[in-house]
Amino acid sequence: MSRPAPRELTVKDITPLSPNLRRFTFTGESLSDFPVDQASAYVKLVFDSAEEGQRPMMRSMTVVDSNIQAKELVLDIALHNQDSPEKLGPAGQWVGQAKPGDSIKVAGPGDTKLVDFSADWFFMAGDLTALPAIRANLHKMPTDAKGYVVLEVPEAEDKAALQIEPGKSPEGIEIHWVVNPEPGTHHDQLKQKALSLPWLSGTPYIWAAGELKSVLELRNHLNQTMPAPRPPRYISSYWQKGLDDTRHKQEKKRQLAE
């Protein structure tokens, strides 16, 4: 079956949530048939290649909200390397310059990235690229949910980006922060934080996403310490320092699937 064509959307609003995370609200008639309840699913921003005949470049982002009546789609996008234009990929370039009225093609949505809410407890970890999916999970968790969220952010001020709706974060979920001014370095920080937290009783659902090497460190630690059978989990990488998304995906397939 052929995939539906990407939707042509217009930037309606851009709001900084924190120094390094920007909220984009897109609008467009073609959102009228966007599926409902898609928070945590991914869509792909589609960028035409500068070279003729080359396939378009696509970059995944997580749906924060989709309002079909208002024909709006909301994404939170991390800023990176804005001082080094030569290091920017197509999404980074676009995000740094976008303004209301600009248009963009958006494909998807793909699968949601939700935990199994019936687990005994939850361990979720990630960086700014994973924050929108982690927030979507927190919003849907049962009020008596227990566990930990560990979030790595480039600056302490980025903690403001979590923006949980009032009353929506279960009290039993502790939020822990790691500040790493150089994302994609110091790969052991999520792991170290995980090591410092007392593991709860029962079977957790493990959710982790972010920079490949940080996720690998955490995954390897969990593999070594969690008794078999392994608890249910979603462990993925969303980017890799120094590699564009095409090369990152090759590394992810090679290293994370092992």
Ligand SMILES: Cc1cc2nc3c(=O)[nH]c(=O)nc-3n(C[C@H](O)[C@H](O)[C@H](O)COP(=O)(O)OP(=O)(O)OC[C@H]3O[C@@H](n4cnc5c(N)ncnc54)[C@H](O)[C@@H]3O)c2cc1C
């Ligand atoms: C399922 C899924 C959901 C995602 N959801 C989100 C989301 O909601 N918000 C979001 O911001 N990102 C999200 N991402 C991550 C995003 O797709 C990548 O960061 C993507 O590589 C950005 O594309 P680019 O064109 O800017 O850079 P690329 O062309 O892929 O890479 C160019 C350079 O930028 C570096 N780079 C890429 N991303 C980052 C980063 N975050 N920090 C520092 N350096 C970086 C690369 O290492 C490379 O050196 C998601 C990824 C996946 C797979």
